[in-house]
Amino acid sequence: MxxxxxxxxxxxxxxxxxxxxxxxxxxxxxxxxxxxxxxxxxxxxxxxxxxxxxxxxxxxxxxxxxxxxxxxxxxxxxxxxxxxxxxxxxxxxxxxxxxxxxxxxxxxxxxxxxxxxxxxxxxxSRSFKPITVEGTGGYTVTQSFLSLDDNEGIYGLGQHQSNEFNYKGKNEELFQYNTKVSIPFVVSTGNYGILWDSYSLCRWGNPDDYRQLGNIFTLYDNEGREGALTGIYTDAKGDTMTRQEPMIYFEHLIRGDLNHVVNLPRDFNFYGSKVVYEGEIEPRESGTFDFIMYYSGYQTIYIDNKPVVEQRWRTAWNPNSYKFSVDLEKGKRTPIRIEWEPNGGVAYCGLRVYAPTPDDKKNQLTWWGEMQDMIDYYFIYGDNMDDVISGYRTLTGKSPIMPKWAMGYWQSREKYNTQDEVLSTLAEFRKRRIPIDNIVIDWQHWEEDAWGSHEFDRKRFPDPKGMVDSIHAMNGRVMISVWPKFYVTTEHFKEFDKNGWMYQGAIRDSIRDWVGPGYLGSFYDAYDPDARKLFWEQMNDHYMPLGFDAWWMDASEPNIRDCTDIEYRKYLSTPTALGPSAKYFNAYALMNAEAIYNGQRGVEPDKRVFLLTRSGFSGLQRYSTATWSGDIATRWEDMEAQISAGLNFSVSGIPYWTMDIGGFCVEDRFVAAQREYNFTGKENDDLKEWRELNTRWYQFGAFTPLFRAHGQWPFREVFNIAPESHQAYKSITAYTKLRYNLMPYIYSLAGMTYFNDYTIMRPMVMDFTDDKATFDIKDQYMFGPALLVAPVYKYGARSRSVYFPEGSRWYDFYSGKMIEGGRDITVDAPYERMPLYVRAGSIIPAGGDIMSTAEESDEPMTIVVYGGNDGDFTLYEDEGTNYGYERDEFSKIRFRYDDAGSTLTIESREGQYPGMKADRLFNVVKVDGNHATPNAIKAKGQLVKYNGEKVTANI
Structure with missing residues (x-):
């Protein structure tokens, strides 16, 4: 100091x-x-x-x-x-x-x-409104900022599912829920960021909640009567009931009656039903109205007889929100129609709205926090967006280097029910020579009535230690699902409870879960440091002796009960050791991750920690924790939404993100199609779509920070998706192998993330901020400095538009052909291939074929140099699973390409680590306008010997 x-x-x-x-x-x-x-x-x-x-x-x-x-x-x-x-x-x-x-x-x-x-x-704009919750005082606060550039882009806020990207002029409510991860941090193209230091429910943009339709519009039913829309409910038998609906707000279960949804008719069977809400809305002012819909089942919305929301679907137990805007004229009665197929016995539907906001106010950057001691934020300035994110990590903690195996492929499903299923699945990958590193054991590996015991059901998993040893013998790793949830009958619950470390709301209200007859339990209070220590001690006693490699921290929002309103969620997780949950609503996942990270490093200090959590918060990266996007649906629009969700999450400062490739919750038509195929061996139209959806999703997933498939039945192993002769199988396996070929490049990005505070999955705007055309591109991105990734997210699409930023040249990854930047081009996207491009001046290190990161190819490492600009890349290597890099046990080899002289300089190696190759043979391949080398990472080039000393080669 x-x-x-x-x-x-x-x-x-x-x-x-x-x-x-x-x-x-x-x-x-x-x-x-x-x-x-x-x-x-x-x-x-x-x-x-x-x-x-x-x-x-x-x-x-x-x-x-x-x-x-x-x-x-x-x-x-x-x-x-x-x-x-x-x-x-x-x-x-x-x-x-x-x-x-x-x-x-x-x-x-x-x-x-x-x-x-x-x-x-x-x-x-600054405001303080006193609030008292559970005897604790605080303030509800608002703070707005005047944007000095109306055209700036704003990114971050975590991971949300409305397929929004640039948050300038938009609204987002920040709370944690399954598929929604809220991070109160934004980054601007003006090279600054704001970290809002609040743990309560927050809002970005409009500080008010969305309003019911009747508060903003005059409503008319389908016969022109004022005051409500008409609701027409038709059950599976064809019987119809009609109601007046003064609001479309059926968004949560009723507290004290968790079998029914608020405001819906109780005497109606929603299984197989169809519901229509129709009438007219009359605006009280003209302008742009911002709507938010809430949906489970199938839902389509028409305004002024036009579809403003094409049909969307979510499983009944896990609804989603989606936002859209419509321009309306004051006093003009406009038809509205909501078509809804609930697709379940308990169903959710909602439509609320913001009135028009003047542009000058809408473009302000506004934060609202429900309960804080004060307004508290950090202004972070930087030379560019990367520098701003580096400042964020200076504040909240470095992102450790994940174990190298975590960069490989993970196979998961909900769920492997037996030890034999786990081992036979991994063995099948090895038999088929499909690369894989990690297999995941999901929930309910315990006995049915013993959630939180951390003990395997020995009838289904007779030898857990032998199972883990067998996985390791196959050069695999294994992750185990651990929840912060405990049934009241377990000894672990009692250990927490006697110290006052269990949330009591679910116990008081006798909330039973969905397993078997329904069991009573709750979540532990992760805000108490001693409770966190106990949580780890229980894991250390039961799981660590078995040799597990990583931890899957599910439901860490905490999600004590699905589909309840926010007030009830707060009730179910209060009080915390620090105060009322209203004040600490969003930070549970951060506290829980600290328990595991510090716990493992305390007992096995040189084994890299790896956590995967369904929620997250600012600072999560310092605990070697990644986040996945939750129980998303298996629809094309959900795949598309993951692109913007992953990009904004990455720009929120937490670099390791992943998703359920193929989606988690499966539409009934895909389930039926797979069953028909299993019975008849015939591929119907739905199965054809299912296979193409998974193929496109795997192509996308191979170029995310963590590459992982997971979901409900049908199973997501490639050999369960399609037979070997099918183009889906061929493409999925090809991209899995490509991921491993690119491992030297990908692992170097992991090193950059730690040493340079780098971001692996990068919106185009990060690297091309001077090109304003990139500000709103949400469906393509950079994977590291070299690769432009353009996922295909439309069924049947065999081409898509790709924007190549100005001032740059690009190469087709597959053919090596060069493209000039500064324009949109419609490019080919055949079934088996996703558009993928390389920036001129890139240097990509690539390896040979391996089946896991535990293997090392005997082939020389290929160094592909893409001409047309000078290039610079540093190959990072270390032992891969320990913390030697914290002790400077690593090596860095810098490659510099001079385009004018067509020379590649390999600088003297920096550092060393146990087991490092002292002498190397590099296969240098050049791609430029005169050398359109197809499949360059597999091409034969110029061999360059390297012993750690500087060497220059003419290429």
Whole structure:
């Protein structure tokens, strides 16, 4: 930490003719790391965290609460900074950044070192509304920022399922739920980010909740009567009932009666039914209305007799939200029709809306938090979007290097029911010579009534230790599903409960789950540090001796009961050890991950931790934790939504993301098609679509940070999707092998993620920020610096449009043919191949065919150089499963390509690690406009010997 002596020198040096030095007074107080300013609207505090990060806190109280943060880590060294003031403002200045507080309004403005404004608080937007929950006080807060560039792009906020990408002018409610992961962090194309340090329910954009239709429109039924829409319910027998519906709000179960959905008729059988809501809506003002629909089963929405939402589907037990906007005219009665097939006995449907918002207000960047001690956020400045994300990780923690096997292929299903199913599945992959690294044992490997026991059902898994040993003998790894859920009859529940570490709401309300006759249980309080230690101790006692390699932390939202409203979710997880759940609603997954990461490193300190969790929060990356996108559906629109979901999650600062390839919840028609095939051996139209859907999803999945298939029946193993002769089988296996060929490149990206705070799965806007055409591209992306990935997400599509950014040249990965950038091109996308391109100037290291990362190819590593620009890439290698890299046990070999001289320089190796190859043979292949080398990673090129010393080759 800088001494106070040096600090005061820094203050004195900034005094000039137009400023005066700040001294402690009734209005301003200088701190060792910043300054507080009393203003008429709030007490404002600025803290210098780094040269590029300033923490801003605001409170209506004269004293700030304790500085403890669940997200931000303690600062080891305070940067040199100065504090000055004028008649109107107080300034905190670092070498790179300046924050100015207006003495009259309390608004904060951020400027770069040259005095250019970057962002500024709206001086009329800050608000504090007192709130008391369970005897604890706090504030509901709002803070808006004036965007200084109407055309900027805003990204992040975690992972959401409405297929939105650029959040400028959009709205998102931030809470955790199955398929929805909320991270209160955004990154701007203006090279800044905001980390909103709040753990409660939050909103980005409109600080208000969506309104019921009748609050915004005058409603008319299908006979023109005012006050409601008409609801027509037709059951499977054809019997019909009609109701007046003043609102379309059937979105959650009724507390105290969890067999029924709020507002729906109780005496109607929804199995096999069809429902229509119709009438007219009359706007009270003109403009753009932002709608949010909530749906399970099949739902289509028409407004003004036009389909504004094409048919969407979600399984009955796991509904989804989707957003859309419609322009409407004041006073014009407009037809509306919602067609709904519930597809289940308990069903959900909803439609709510925001009234039009003026553009100047809509383009503001607004945060709302339900319950906080104060407004508290970090402004992060950077040279580019990567630098901003590096600042985020400086605040919240580095992302460790995942074990190398985690970069390989994982096979999972819901669920392997026996030990034999697990072992025979892995053996089948090995027999067929299909690469695989990890197999997953999902939930209910325990006895039916023993959830939380961490014990296998020995009738189905007679020898768990022998099973794990057998997997390891096949060069495989195994992940085990562990939930923070415990049945009341288990000894583990009782251990938690006697210390007050179990949430009691589900027990008080006698909520039983869906297993067998239904069992009573609840979740442990992960906010208590001693409870976290006990959670790990129980895992350490039962699972660690068996030799498991990784942990699957399911339902970590926490999801104590599906399909309840947010208020009831908070009730079911309160109080926490830190306070009411209303205040700590979103951070459970972070706390739970800490339990495992620190627990394992305490007992096996040199074995890399790997966690996969269904939820997440800011800082999750520091616990070697990845997130998957939850129990998504098996539809093309769901595959498409995963692209934008994964990109925004990655830009939220957490680099390791994955999804259920093929989707988790399966439409009945695909289930029926697979059953028919198993009986007749015939491929009907639905099975044809199912196979193409999985093929396209595998192609996409091979170019995500983690490559993993999972889902309900039909099974997702490639040999259960299609026979060997089928093009689906051929394409899926080809992309799996390609993933392993690219392992040197992919693992180097993992090294960059740790050492350089890199982001592996990258929106186009990250690398081409100067090209505004990239700001809204949400269906293609960069995988590392070299590869442009363009997934195909339409059934039957054999081409798609790809944008090649201006100022660049590109090569077709398969043919090697060159394309000039700065334009959209419709490119071929045959069934077996996804469009994939390489940026000119790229250097891609690739390996030979291997069946797992435990193997090493005998072939020379291929180095493919793509001409047309200078290139630079560093090959990273280490032992792969231990923490030697933290002890500088790794090697880096830098490759530099000079395009003008057509020379490749391999620099002297940096570092070493046990087992490292001292001498190498590189197969150098060049691709350029004169050498359109097909399948370049498999081509034979120029052999270059390398012994760790610098060498240059003419290529």
């Amino acid at each position: 800088k001494s106070l002596h040096l600090f005061w020198i820094a203050v004195a040096l900034t005094i000039g003719t137009s400023t005066q030095s700040c001294t402690k007074s009734s209005a301003t107080e200088i701190l060792s790391d910043g300054v507080t300013i009393e203003t008429p609207t709030a007490n404002v505090r600025l803290k210098a965290v780094t040269d590029k990060i300033i923490r801003v806190s605001a409170s209506p109280d004269s004293k700030f609460p304790d500085d403890a943060s669940l997200v931000a880590l303690p600062v080891n060294e305070i940067p040199e900074f100065s504090v000055t003031q004028t008649d109107d403002s107080v300034y905190l200045t670092t070498s790179q950044l300046k924050a100015a507080v207006d003495k009259h309004t309390g608004a904060v403005t951020f400027l770069d070192k040259n005095g250019k404004k970057i962002l500024q608080e709206n001086d009329e």
